[in-house]
Amino acid sequence: MNPLSGVRIVECASFVAGPSACLTLGQLGANVIKVDPIGGAADHQRWPLAPSGHSLYWTALNKGKRSLAVDLRSDEGKELVTALITAPGPESGVFVDNSVGRRWLAHDTLAARRDDLIHVRVQGHPDGRPAVDYTVNAEVGIPGITGGDESSAPVNHVLPAWDLITGMTAATGVLAALRERTATGRGSYVELALADVAAAGVANLGWLAEAEFRGGDRPRQGNHLYGSFGVDFETGDHQRVMVVALTEGQWTALQEATGTTEVFAALEEPLGADLKLEADRYRLRETIAAILRPWFAARTLAEVRERFDAGRVLWSHYRGMADVVAEHRSSTADSVLASVDQPDIGPAVAARSPLRWDGEYDGAAPAPRLGEHTDEVLTEVLGLSQARLGALHDRGVVAGAASAE
Structure with a gap:
């Protein structure tokens, strides 16, 4: 076209x-x-x-x-x-x-x-x-x-x-x-x-207005997603994954896939939280992450992938760029990546x-x-x-x- x-x-x-x-x-x-x-x-x-x-x-x-x-x-x-x-x-x-x-x-x-x-x-x-x-x-x-x-x-x-x-x-x-x-x-x-x-x-993300109302910059969050729940975890075979739960549906899917629904429900009253709300998931992000870490540590990346894909969890595996190239080279699926024969360079990955x-x-x-x-x-x-x-x-x-x- x-x-x-x-x-x-x-x-x-x-x-x-x-x-x-x-x-x-x-x-x-x-x-x-x-x-x-x-x-x-x-x-x-x-x-x-x-x-x-x-x-x-x-x-x-x-x-x-x-x-x-x-x-x-x-x-x-x-x-x-x-x-x-x-x-x-x-x-x-x-x-x-x-x-x-x-x-x-x-x-x-x-x-x-x-x-x-x-x-x-x-x-x-x-x-x-x-x-x-x-x-x-x-x-x-x-x-x-x-x-x-x-x-x-x-x-x-x-x-x-x-x-x-x-x-x-x-x-x-x-x-x-x-x-x-x-x-x-x-x-x-x-x-x-x-x-x-x-x-x-x-400005279009609201970040400048936030700084003005705060009277200063927001604190650094490391790999935590600001304003919601999302952070990285290490699997039992030393791979890393990023898990995000922006919506109530995504939070429910994450709990069901990890078998933690009852655990988090029991925490809500003593912590004064409603974890269906993004703000409360963000406020308790370290607590949530601490509860979930052992689940990831006990499973391989393949096991996490099988469980999360079946449960429609929002997640991804951390890969290096060499991994992206290797997957492209081995795949027969149509994708945005292609190989071009570049003069003076030879076959090269292109978009x-x-x-x-x-x-x-x-x-x-x-x-x-x-x-x-x-x-x-x-x-x-x-x-x-x-x-x-x-x-x-x-x-x-x-x-x-x-x-x-």
């Missing part, structure tokens, strides 16, 4: 937010042309790396795109990219970037060439200051409430969640602007700051779009080599002749896959 088939998007972005936005749009069928400087942008060799030395990070975020390598410092290179961004056509003129300080990519400069241009710019802070996921996460207070209570030091996260959410928000902005242009003929300039996404995220159309996943395409589509794009979009392309290559204005890196 390719609902965005025919839409052409030019991307001048690096790291996570902008590339993940365009990856998503490309997986919906858009023709994404990624513009990079000759030699690659700052993220072109970012870790993790394949044994060949090529970036697994860059190739994962740029699957299915076409790559154009240009000398972005030269006047000729700037003109080529500007012409590409503002090329005519009802489904072209869409630009996503995170450029800083490049006046020639400013919206008013580009819109002077095409007044219905859709331009989505990803920023760090709305005032132009730089930021990355790990700095804005610190600014909104997440590291201060992450981890256990044994230390007062902040605990950084590993997942660049705000980057990924910013990417999805940028993709939403592109789709909304396309809808606006279809309805009115007007272009749009949409600015999206990573710091705003993070602030909006914690398809998580959107399933009529119950089906779409395919996964490899990422291009840097500059792989330079000549193809300039011929197709700008109509450059072979002689003109040859001259541009000779002067080092553009590069193909053989020389771009």
Whole structure:
């Protein structure tokens, strides 16, 4: 299913937010042309790396795109990219970037060439200051409430969640602007700051309002789920599982599967609690966990799995990423994961779009080599002749896959 088939998007972005936005749009069928400087942008060799030395990070975020390598410092290179961004056509003129300080990519400069241009710019802070996921996460207070209570030091996260959410928000902005242009003929300039996404995220969860009413931050909870019951347990064969009981039904299922219904019922009156209520399960979380731990310690993971799956308990087994890959490699089931034969890397695990159309996943395409589509794009979009392309290559204005890196 390719609902965005025919839409052409030019991307001048690096790291996570902008590339993940365009990856998503490309997986919906858009023709994404990624513009990079000759030699690659700052993220072109970012870790993790394949044994060949090529970036697994860059190739994962740029699957299915076409790559154009240009000398972005030269006047000729700037003109080529500007012409590409503002090329005519009802489904072209869409630009996503995170450029800083490049006046020639400013919206008013580009819109002077095409007044219905859709331009989505990803920023760090709305005032132009730089930021990355790990700095804005610190600014909104997440590291201060992450981890256990044994230390007062902040605990950084590993997942660049705000980057990924910013990417999805940028993709939403592109789709909304396309809808606006279809309805009115007007272009749009949409600015999206990573710091705003993070602030909006914690505000939309009610966490900022909670801090204001508390007069301070919530206490750290370790692996306990805040405001309800959920925590990890170790099984008899030294595996770990996460168990969650958000609803009354989930709490009932957990009690029945572990044979503790009567035990917890007997505790309610002396403890002044109604464990059907989330607040009381949270208040007594350590007591509940202490009662349940021996049950897990007496059983293997396989026994826990059999009992919990049969009883529809909300739970999961802690796995390493290598375990996820091994399961994918051994499974014949259709899933969001796929294997692509990535140039310069070989067969690699990749993701398809998580959107399933009529119950089906779409395919996964490899990422291009840097500059792989330079000549193809300039011929197709700008109509450059072979002689003109040859001259541009000779002067080092553009590069193909053989020389771009």
